[in-house]
Amino acid sequence: MGFLEWATxxxxxxxxxxxxxxxxxxxxxxxFLFFIVHATYLRYFAKPREFAGSxxxxxxxxxxxxxxxxxxxxRLFHWIMAASMFVLLFTAFLPKVGVQFNWVTxxxxxxxxxxxxxxxxxxHASFFMDFWAIWPDRIDLRDAWRRTVRAAGKPEPPPDRFxxxxxxxxxxxxxxxxxxxxxxxxxxxxxxxVRTVFFPRDPYLFSDMxxxxxxxLHGLAGVGLIALIMVHVYxxxxxxxxxxxxxxIFGWMSRDFYLQEHDPNRWxxxxxxxxxxxPSTSKGLEGRGLTDAG
Amino acid sequence: xxVIRDVMxxxxxxxxxxxxxxxxxxxxxxxxxxxxxxxxxxxxxxxDRIKKPKAVVDLSGIxxxxxxxxxxxxxxxxxxxxxxxxxxxxxNHPIIKQKYDLLAxxxxxxxSPQIRNQGTIGGNVSQDTRCWYYRSGWxxxxxxGNICYADTPEGRNREHAILHADRCVAVNPSxxxxxxxxxxxxxxIRTRKGERVVDAENYFIGPDIDITRxxxxxxGDLLTAIRIPSTWAGAQFYFEKIRDRNVWDFPLMxxxxxxxxxxxxxxxxxxxxxxxxxxxxxxxLRLKTVEDAVLGKPRNAATxxxxxxxxxxxxxxxxxxxYKIPLMRNLVKRxxxxxxxxxxxxxxxx
Numbered sequence: 001m002g003f004l005e006w007a008t009x010x011x012x013x014x015x016x017x018x019x020x021x022x023x024x025x026x027x028x029x030x031x032f033l034f035f036i037v038h039a040t041y042l043r044y045f046a047k048p049r050e051f052a053g054s055x056x057x058x059x060x061x062x063x064x065x066x067x068x069x070x071x072x073x074x075r076l077f078h079w080i081m082a083a084s085m086f087v088l089l090f091t092a093f094l095p096k097v098g099v100q101f102n103w104v105t106x107x108x109x110x111x112x113x114x115x116x117x118x119x120x121x122x123x124h125a126s127f128f129m130d131f132w133a134i135w136p137d138r139i140d141l142r143d144a145w146r147r148t149v150r151a152a153g154k155p156e157p158p159p160d161r162f163x164x165x166x167x168x169x170x171x172x173x174x175x176x177x178x179x180x181x182x183x184x185x186x187x188x189x190x191x192x193x194v195r196t197v198f199f200p201r202d203p204y205l206f207s208d209m210x211x212x213x214x215x216x217l218h219g220l221a222g223v224g225l226i227a228l229i230m231v232h233v234y235x236x237x238x239x240x241x242x243x244x245x246x247x248x249i250f251g252w253m254s255r256d257f258y259l260q261e262h263d264p265n266r267w268x269x270x271x272x273x274x275x276x277x278x279p280s281t282s283k284g285l286e287g288r289g290l291t292d293a294g
Numbered sequence: 295x296x297v298i299r300d301v302m303x304x305x306x307x308x309x310x311x312x313x314x315x316x317x318x319x320x321x322x323x324x325x326x327x328x329x330x331x332x333x334x335x336x337x338x339x340x341x342d343r344i345k346k347p348k349a350v351v352d353l354s355g356i357x358x359x360x361x362x363x364x365x366x367x368x369x370x371x372x373x374x375x376x377x378x379x380x381x382x383x384x385x386n387h388p389i390i391k392q393k394y395d396l397l398a399x400x401x402x403x404x405x406s407p408q409i410r411n412q413g414t415i416g417g418n419v420s421q422d423t424r425c426w427y428y429r430s431g432w433x434x435x436x437x438x439g440n441i442c443y444a445d446t447p448e449g450r451n452r453e454h455a456i457l458h459a460d461r462c463v464a465v466n467p468s469x470x471x472x473x474x475x476x477x478x479x480x481x482x483i484r485t486r487k488g489e490r491v492v493d494a495e496n497y498f499i500g501p502d503i504d505i506t507r508x509x510x511x512x513x514g515d516l517l518t519a520i521r522i523p524s525t526w527a528g529a530q531f532y533f534e535k536i537r538d539r540n541v542w543d544f545p546l547m548x549x550x551x552x553x554x555x556x557x558x559x560x561x562x563x564x565x566x567x568x569x570x571x572x573x574x575x576x577x578x579l580r581l582k583t584v585e586d587a588v589l590g591k592p593r594n595a596a597t598x599x600x601x602x603x604x605x606x607x608x609x610x611x612x613x614x615x616x617y618k619i620p621l622m623r624n625l626v627k628r629x630x631x632x633x634x635x636x637x638x639x640x641x642x643x644x
Contacts, residue, residue, distance in 0.1 A: 007433030010443070017439045095504075102502040104460060193441065194461055203446050215440045 004216055009208040016212040019219035021096045027223040031230030038234075047151065050158045059264050066252035067269050069164070074129070077121050078248055084114040085229060088183075092222050108196055111187045118184060133164045139266070140167040163266035175228055183221035186214045302337075303346040311355045313518055317484050321514040323349040329516065330354075331378060331417035334409055339422070344431040353378055359416075359518050362387045369393055372523040374482075377416025377516075381470070382407070384415055394522055396531035396550055400473035403535045406542040416517045418470045419481075419497065420509055423576070424544050425454065425464035435462045435505045444612070451612040453546060456619060458575040462501040463612060466508050469535055471498065471578040472550040472570035477526050482519040483511065491521070495570070498577035508576060526552040526568065532629045536573075536621060547573035547618060549625040555593065564588050564597070569629055571605070574622055581605050581626065588630055598631035 003023065004016045070078070087110035091103040125131055143159030144167050150156050165173070192202045193211075206214065236245040243257040258269070305328070310316040320327050328347035330336050331354075339345035353359065360378045365371035369389040384390055384401040391398050404410055404418060422429075423436070425444055433439030444451040445463045454463040471494070479494040497509050497517075511517060529552040537543040549571045556565035567585050572578040584601045591597040602623035609619045 005438070007437075007439050010432055015433075017433055100499075100503050102460075104502065201445075203441055208441075211440060 011208075013208060015208045016216050018212075018215045019223065023219070023223045024093050024096060024226065027226040028230070031227045031234075034227070034231055035234050050150075051161045052158045053160075055161075055259055055264060060259055063255050063258060063264065063269060065255050067255060067258040068252050069247040070251050072251065073124065075248055075251060077117055077124065081114060081117045081121070084110045084117065085225070088114060089222070089226060089229065093226065104194055108187075108191055108194060111184070111191070112198075114180075115184050115188065118180065130164075133267075134170055134173050136167055136170045137163070139163075140170065143167070160266070161263035162261055163263060166261075172228070172232065175224075179221045179224040179228060182217050183225060186218040186221070189214055190218060301343075302340040303343055305340075305347050306349045307352060308349060309352045309355050311357075313356060313358055313484060313516065316351055316353060316356060317514070317516050319349070319351050320516060321486055323351075325513040327351055327513065329420075331420070332380070332413040333417075334405075334413050335417060335421040338429070342429070342431065344429065353416075353516075362390065364389050366524070369527070370524060372521060372527075375415055375520045375522070377518050377520065378414050379416075381410035381413050381415060381418060384470075385410065393524075393527040394477055396476055396526075396529075396533055396552055397470060397473045397522070399531065399533040400469045400535075400548070400550060403533075404469045409542070415470060415520060419468050419474065419520070420511065420517060421467060423464035423508060424467045425462075426450070428464060435501065436464060438506060447613060449613065452614040453544075453573075454612055454615055455575045456606075456609040456611050456615060456622070457579065458500050458502070458577070459610065459612075460500060460502040460505070462505050462576065464501075464576055465573050466498060466575070466577055467544045468572060468578065469545055469548055472548055472572045473533060474520060474522070475570035475578055475580050476531075476550040476552045476568045477522050478568060480521040480523070481517060482521060484516045484518050485512070486514050494520075495578070495580045500576040526554075529554050529566075532632060534625055534628060536625065545573045547571060547621050547625060549622075549629045551629040553593075553630075561592075563590050563592050564630075565590075569601075569626065571622060571625065574609075574618065583607070584626060584630075593630060595627075595631055598627035601630045602627035 003020055005018050005020055006014055007017045009015050087106060091107040091110065095101065095103050125134070139160055140163075146156045146159045150158070189205065191198060192205050195201055203211075205211075235241050236248075243253045247253040258264075308316075308319050310319060320329065326348040328336065328340075328345065328350045330350050330352045336350075340347075340350075356378060359376040361376050362379060362383065363374045363376075365373065373389055373394065375384065375390075381401045381404050385398050387398075401410065401415070401418075404413065425434075425436070427443035427449075428434050428436045431437070432443055433441075434444075435442050442462050443449055444454050445459070445461075451463060453465065455465050474494040477494075480491045481494060481497045483490045483492065492510065499507065499510055532551045532553070533548070535545045535548040537545050549569065551567060551569035553564060554566040555562045557563050567588060568580065569584055570578050570580045581604075584605050587604045588597050588601050591600075602625075605626040606619050606623045609622070611619055
């Protein structure tokens with residue numbers, strides 16, 4: 001049982017044609033296994049969270065009741081991307097598990113929506129948001145080490161509170177970038193093989209081998225996204241993560257949750273007083289959170 | 295690629311004598327099983343070693359799905375044709391000739407007399423496409439691959455689809471299928487969950503739904519009979535098949551229609567009509583828009599012209615099959631006009 005399906009091209013060359021479809025079930029099972037292992041760990045083995053230091057009453061007093069987290073534009077992007085992603089996954093894989101319908105048109109239309117929304121997101125995140133907020137920094141790596149060592153029962157100082165996004169969130173974003181961009185880039189080329197409104201059909205754009213690798217990469221990214229989306233939905237539904245999920249709907253999180261989980265020095269929240277104050281007056285207020293929060 | 299001819303790969307042969315046994319075997323072997331009816335499509339695949347089933351279920355010993363059964367007095371309530379009934383039996387059956395001659399006309403132009411003696415009605419509607427890229431074992435979409443070799447700038451696609459192509463451009467080669475659609479036939483399928491009866495037009499599927507099959511049969515399913523209701527018994531029928539050779543050839547395109555007129559003499563108008571074509575798409579197409587367009591209209595050249603134009607709306611020719619658009623337009627026109635209005639009214643137009 002191979003991970004790839006191979007065929008012999010008209011020129012006698014052995015070429016991959018797509019992934020083996022049992023990988024769909026591997027991804028689904030992996031997603032469910034993650035739920036079980038993670039939920040079991042949290043329920044029976046995880047130690048209570050502990051963060052270094054405490055937030056000064058003066059800083060805490062400046063935090064509003066509703067801490068702005070995601071702008072309307074960012075939320076719209078997220079939900080449009082989510083809708084198109086679900087359409088893409090269902091139209092891609094339901095026919096492979098026996099639910100037959102006219103899927104190709106819906107698939108490429110959803111792919112076009114996803115591509116457009118991702119392009120918008122790249123521009124929006126690069127020029128209108130804090131680009132670096134979603135990338136791991138040195139403190140994230142240090143704290144990851146501390147949390148790992150402490151989870152193993154060995155002495156290590158507690159980690160700092162999170163910046164705007166916890167490390168897990170940042171790593172997940174990285175995985176989504178890898179899988180999503182792989183699926184999108186290969187998907188755009190694959191649109192040359194079907195009739196769309198965008199460009200003339202040209203099945204000979206690449207060699208059979210290159211096309212085969214493209215289909216394989218598209219398939220691997222697709223099944224990877226099944227597991228990633230399952231994990232994303234799982235975390236979105238977990239009780240302790242609900243404030244984050246709600247913030248993606250309403251745009252804000254509560255002051256209590258913010259103070260409990262986030263470091264005001266690492267994720268600077270724009271307030272009536274901070275917006276007029278110089279960022280340099282407070283340690284870590286580099287200003288990178290200011291544009292990002294709203 | 296097919297390099298070895300006439301020597302089939304080994305398989306286990308089963309020869310059940312009842313539908314129940316056949317279905318049990320098909321369920322048991324699932325996708326590894328191959329249903330053998332007349333064998334005319336099957337042996338191509340098996341001898342070319344393109345398809346290598348592990349089990350072949352030969353239906354030739356099942357009497358219960360053979361022959362034509364009439365319901366009511368002399369078929370007044372319709373007929374049921376067993377799936378293993380040969381095309382010759384269909385052509386020669388007196389009730390079919392008398393009341394459902396459209397099917398007899400269609401079956402009579404299938405291939406050659408020898409093939410009609412062996413070929414079955416079930417096999418004729420369930421046979422695979424004749425696209426030579428696919429039948430040569432090339433890894434095209436229909437074979438589970440990721441390309442259509444026929445739909446390329448250099449692809450040989452003279453016989454391929456002009457309508458409803460979706461990645462694959464192969465066409466359905468059946469002659470009896472459009473006739474059965476025009477007669478509003480029902481296909482009886484035995485599935486794991488019991489008996490299922492579907493309209494003829496819904497028995498066939500295009501690549502948009504499933505690119506690897508031309509019909510809805512899943513592994514384990516068995517087409518057992520075709521029922522023709524009395525709705526169109528004795529109607530005015532028209533069948534025409536266009537092929538490269540006038541014997542022993544698959545259709546480039548064919549058309550079948552059943553029509554009932556109302557009114558008197560020169561005031562006669564089309565009261566009811568069903569019309570279908572095959573060879574234009576991966577499934578035989580019932581031309582519902584044409585039917586709606588000609589209802590209540592007189593049967594004349596103008597109606598035929600209009601029907602032809604409506605029929606080809608949305609057609610997209612490939613590199614070498616643009617001729618199929620006027621072909622289809624003319625066939626539909628002739629199916630409307632020629633039924634009593636005179637051949638000259640339905641002259642070919644480019």
